[in-house]
Amino acid sequence: MDLYQAIRERRSIRKYKPDPVPEAVVLRVLDAANWAPSGVNLQQWKFYVVAGGKRDQIAASYGRMTEQNYPPAGKRTEQQETFLQWAKTYGGAPLIIVATMPREELQPRRHKMHLESVAAAFQNLLLAAYAEGLGTCWMTGPLADEANLGTILNLPANEEIVALTPLGYPDQVVQEKPRHDQHLREKVVWLE
Numbered sequence: 330m331d332l333y334q335a336i337r338e339r340r341s342i343r344k345y346k347p348d349p350v351p352e353a354v355v356l357r358v359l360d361a362a363n364w365a366p367s368g369v370n371l372q373q374w375k376f377y378v379v380a381g382g383k384r385d386q387i388a389a390s391y392g393r394m395t396e397q398n399y400p401p402a403g404k405r406t407e408q409q410e411t412f413l414q415w416a417k418t419y420g421g422a423p424l425i426i427v428a429t430m431p432r433e434e435l436q437p438r439r440h441k442m443h444l445e446s447v448a449a450a451f452q453n454l455l456l457a458a459y460a461e462g463l464g465t466c467w468m469t470g471p472l473a474d475e476a477n478l479g480t481i482l483n484l485p486a487n488e489e490i491v492a493l494t495p496l497g498y499p500d501q502v503v504q505e506k507p508r509h510d511q512h513l514r515e516k517v518v519w520l521e
């Protein structure tokens with residue numbers, strides 16, 4: 330698949346088939362993530378591939394957190410109900426990939442370097458997954474319950490979560506959404 334095609338066609342998927350993703354495919358996707366550029370070539374990312382009961386616990390965490398921020402049942406909008414069901418199940422994806430980085434609380438510049446490096450790896454992951462016919466959805470909302478997620482994953486104290494994504498075969502087609510400033514008149518500043 331052409332890189333530019335993958336960049337333009339990849340979409341955030343919120344509904345997945347229950348079909349399992351072969352381990353070899355997951356490893357190809359994670360290998361692509363592993364080739365991302367990183368600050369000082371530290372390659373400081375770590376990926377947790379979560380399935381089964383642990384996957385259900387992570388989804389339940391996001392569901393509880395989302396429900397706490399919504400009106401009670403019967404007073405929610407249709408959109409809120411739909412999102413709540415998504416949060417409780419991660420769209421039915423069989424896997425969740427959790428990306429972590431080293432915790433650097435005392436060195437803000439190093440913390441930023443780690444964050445940027447893992448974000449680059451995560452973008453590679455999303456594009457490689459799309460090339461494999463898989464769906465993803467970059468998620469940071471669940472991090473509002475990061476302490477609980479860390480407990481579920483048994484993360485060491487020196488690791489923090491950067492992002493999560495469901496991973497599975499899409500069970501929906503998502504239409505292209507127009508880019509803001511499509512002609513790059515406001516987002517690009519040329520200097521001489």
